[in-house]
Amino acid sequence: MxxxxxxxxxxxxxxxxxxxxxxxxxxxxxxxxxxxxxxxxxxxxxxxxxxxxxxxxxxxxxxxxxxxxxxxxxxxxxxxxxxxxxxxxxxxxxxxxxxxxxxxxxxxxxxxxxxxxxxxxxxxxxxxxxxxxxxxxxxxxxxxxxxxxxxxxxxxxxxxxxxxxxxxxxxxxxxxxxxxxxxxxxxxxxxxxxxxxxxxxxxxxxxxxxxxxxxxxxxxxxxxxxxxxxxxxEVMVEEYLADDARVIFVSFGMCARIVKSAVNRLRQGGEKVGLVRPITLWPFPENELKSYASKEEVEFFIDIEMNLGQMLEDVKLSVEGKKTVHFYGRTGGMVPTIQEIMDFYYSLKK
CATH class of the missing domain: 3.40.50.970 (Thiamin diphosphate (ThDP)-binding fold, Pyr/PP domains)
Structure with missing residues (x-):
């Protein structure tokens, strides 16, 4: 029920x-x-x-x-x-x-x-x-x-x-x-x-x-x-539209729902983006991120959080320097919007 x-x-x-x-x-x-x-x-x-x-x-x-x-x-x-x-x-x-x-x-x-x-x-x-x-x-x-x-x-x-x-x-x-x-x-x-x-x-x-x-x-x-x-x-992770993605977003919790909406809109605009969402923050899905970093078609990663980058180190360590990891976050109880995330993405693509 x-x-x-x-x-x-x-x-x-x-x-x-x-x-x-x-x-x-x-x-x-x-x-x-x-x-x-x-x-x-x-x-x-x-x-x-x-x-x-x-x-x-x-x-x-x-x-x-x-x-x-x-x-x-x-x-x-x-x-x-x-x-x-x-x-x-x-x-x-x-x-x-x-x-x-x-x-x-x-x-x-x-x-x-x-x-x-x-x-x-x-x-x-x-x-x-x-x-x-x-x-x-x-x-x-x-x-x-x-x-x-x-x-x-x-x-x-x-x-x-x-x-x-x-x-x-x-x-x-x-x-x-x-x-x-x-x-x-x-x-x-x-x-x-x-x-x-x-x-x-x-x-x-x-x-x-x-x-x-x-x-x-x-x-x-x-x-x-x-x-x-x-x-x-016990690692748990969601991989959303990431198979053919050229840019991988990484986000967790409620913030990842906002990022998923941004991914959907970017896809509608022809952008090949995807999302990797850690469900277990520890143990962290290192191997999953590492595998995407090893793909030639993946250009870079974007970490989105509702803080000043607390997960960023784990993402960078998992990527092992194979790709650049960018960060966008809001802090103090502020929540990033779908449009903010899209604007940040387009600023990196210029």
Whole structure:
């Protein structure tokens, strides 16, 4: 059945259907409706909802509930995600599954409550301390946010790793028609590592503290092997009209929808352009971009973002200097228009 839902509420409903048992959060615009929806619905389904005293409290509650084997989610925006970074590092270090939703707003600092893509680097490069990675999904529609939220819970359990849904204010606040798969059943994963209080078995400890350097290095190398598997198996990317394109646009999230419209208009005008949209920001679709860079007919790439070029480095590294990568972005909560993108393209073609 198709339902008209706000993005924040659709993500929350998807989490409930994915078997989310515990939610810990703190209100901040533009993601507060997600928290409100969970407050209304989670207790009715027998779960646990707590509005924590702060974002720091929320992420550490998530750590505790996850260590007990529960499916856990927390959500916030910009400044709140910054406060959660220490806890996210702890989750990754202790190999605990958790779904984290970041509905981005303008920054830095308090910035504003408008849509932006200002947290790309924070999400993909590890905003906390240490050698760790978080799987990062960037949905471009409310329907895709629903599907990726469900997938996020499954991957978090599969890899014992935090997974982030990285949306923006537009995605969280807009309403679109969504359809839930009523046949979906949350994957049941055995968690022999979970702390359950059972005294009849060997003691279990959830920990990310390794005082002996050799032991911490061994743990970090183990994590690195896990991250390699994630990179090999979990890359998601959309390639739109890119097969015969001479110019490749690269964009993610809601911004990519605007770029797709620009691509369609440019195609109508006879321009051979296409779009590569990373759906996973980490792992990043390096090989896909590299393959287009190797094509003789591809002249250059254009990276379009709602920031000052936070993904640009990843695009350039993937292209390996084989082609020029141009950048156009708006920041501070400003959104690029279709016409702006087209004008920028034509300025490069002169």
């Amino acid at each position: 198709k339902i008209l839902m706000k993005g924040n509420e659709a993500i929350a409903e998807a989490a409930l259907r994915a078997g989310c048992e515990c939610f810990f959060g703190y209100p901040i615009t533009p993601q507060t409706e997600l928290l409100q929806y969970m407050a209304k619905k989670l207790l009715k389904s027998g779960g646990v909802f707590i509005q924590a005293e702060s974002e720091v409290g929320a992420i550490n509650m998530a750590y505790g509930a996850s260590s007990c084997g529960k499916r856990v989610m927390t959500s916030s925006s910009g400044p709140g995600i910054s406060l959660k970074q220490e806890g996210i590092s702890y989750l990754a270090g202790a190999e605990l599954p958790c779904v984290i939703v970041n509905i981005m707003r303008g920054g830095p600092g308090l910035g504003n409550i408008n849509a932006a893509q200002s947290d790309y680097l924070q999400a993909t490069k590890g905003g906390g301390h240490g050698d760790y990675k978080v799987i990062v999904f960037a949905p471009s529609s409310v329907q895709e946010a629903v599907e990726l939220t469900m997938k996020a819970f499954d991957l978090a359990d599969k890899y014992r790793n935090p997974v982030m849904i990285l949306g923006d204010g537009m995605l969280g606040q807009m309403m679109e028609v969504v359809e839930f798969d009523d046949s979906y059943q949350p994957q049941k994963v055995e968690k022999p590592w979970a702390v359950t209080g059972d005294r009849k078995r060997e003691k279990r400890v959830t920990n990310s503290l390794y005082i002996v350097p050799e032991e911490l290095e061994k743990h970090n190398l183990k994590l690195r092997e896990k991250y390699k598997k994630i990179k090999e198996n």
